Amino acid sequence: MTRFIGIISGKGGVGKTTTSINLGAALTYFGKNTVVIDANLTTPNIGIHLGVPIVPINLNHVLQGKNTMNEAMYEHPCGTKIIPASISLYDLKKTNPDNLKKHIRSLDNKSDIVLVDCAAGLGREALMALDAVDELLIVTNPELPAITDALKTIKLAEEMKKDIIGVILTKTKENNLDVSINNVQAILEKPVISSIPDSKAVREALTLKDAVVFTHPKSEPAVNYKKLASNLIGKNYEEEMPRGFFSKLFSKKGQ
Numbered sequence: 087m088t089r090f091i092g093i094i095s096g097k098g099g100v101g102k103t104t105t106s107i108n109l110g111a112a113l114t115y116f117g118k119n120t121v122v123i124d125a126n127l128t129t130p131n132i133g134i135h136l137g138v139p140i141v142p143i144n145l146n147h148v149l150q151g152k153n154t155m156n157e158a159m160y161e162h163p164c165g166t167k168i169i170p171a172s173i174s175l176y177d178l179k180k181t182n183p184d185n186l187k188k189h190i191r192s193l194d195n196k197s198d199i200v201l202v203d204c205a206a207g208l209g210r211e212a213l214m215a216l217d218a219v220d221e222l223l224i225v226t227n228p229e230l231p232a233i234t235d236a237l238k239t240i241k242l243a244e245e246m247k248k249d250i251i252g253v254i255l256t257k258t259k260e261n262n263l264d265v266s267i268n269n270v271q272a273i274l275e276k277p278v279i280s281s282i283p284d285s286k287a288v289r290e291a292l293t294l295k296d297a298v299v300f301t302h303p304k305s306e307p308a309v310n311y312k313k314l315a316s317n318l319i320g321k322n323y324e325e326e327m328p329r330g331f332f333s334k335l336f337s338k339k340g341q
């Protein structure tokens with residue numbers, strides 16, 4: 087049975103896409119057949135983060151009824167599959183997210199884990215993505231505005247009977263301005279299961295259009311993303327990952 091996990095926040099720009107990409111890469115390394123879907127239709131970023139901003143068939147085409155999820159799936163030679171969304175305003179205007187759940191769930195039993203990179207906020211697009219998954223990882227920065235928005239998302243997710251795995255604190259800094267992990271847990275009433283420091287390595291990985299788990303495998307963000315992935319699937323963390331996973335050119339699935 088496939089696990090459908092949403093990566094969601096509330097506030098924008100906190101690190102959902104970075105988390106989706108690195109978790110997807112790490113899960114694949116740990117042997118899980120993983121698909122990462124860009125369900126942030128308004129401001130899709132997965133293709134941009136990975137250096138493939140434009141692909142011939144994308145999630146918008148699927149939602150428009152022109153193509154299947156399989157046709158919109160791109161695979162790196164190592165195995166992680168990505169379903170990007172269109173960066174075109176023209177495509178966005180023609181795309182209705184109402185059938186997102188049907189299409190996402192069409193991947194059931196075809197992969198081990200489907201990660202859904204959700205839109206910020208709690209608009210229709212984010213709600214459709216929330217509805218499509220069973221489990222959630224809440225991403226927030228250790229700052230009150232982001233935590234407050236995350237709390238709203240958690241409350242809504244609970245109303246929708248979603249299983250919240252935990253909170254991922256991202257862009258943490260070594261200063262006394264951050265809300266402490268204990269206080270984040272107290273406010274959100276959920277465990278913080280991973281803490282990813284604000285790091286030059288992550289910014290460099292973005293410049294390299296690659297996952298930090300490959301560009302800087304020993305960096306703290308990379309190690310923590312790998313630990314998170316291994317925890318999610320109940321495996322022991324392994325230090326070494328093969329290099330070059332996302333850095334090679336994407337190939338169309340099956341080619």
Ligand SMILES: Nc1ncnc2c1ncn2[C@@H]1O[C@H](COP(=O)(O)OP(=O)(O)OP(=O)(O)O)[C@@H](O)[C@H]1O
Pocket residue numbers: 095097098099100101102103104105126129131205206256257258282283284285286288289292307
């Ligand atoms: N740990 C980190 N250290 C440094 N920069 C980071 C870190 N995590 C994310 N970033 C940077 O923060 C910016 C926003 O990250 P990202 O795109 O992952 O956020 P998002 O939540 O997906 O945003 P949106 O809500 O717009 O979809 C990017 O430039 C990314 O490289």
Ligand SMILES: [Mg+2]
Pocket residue numbers: 102103104126131203
């Ligand atoms: Mg994003």
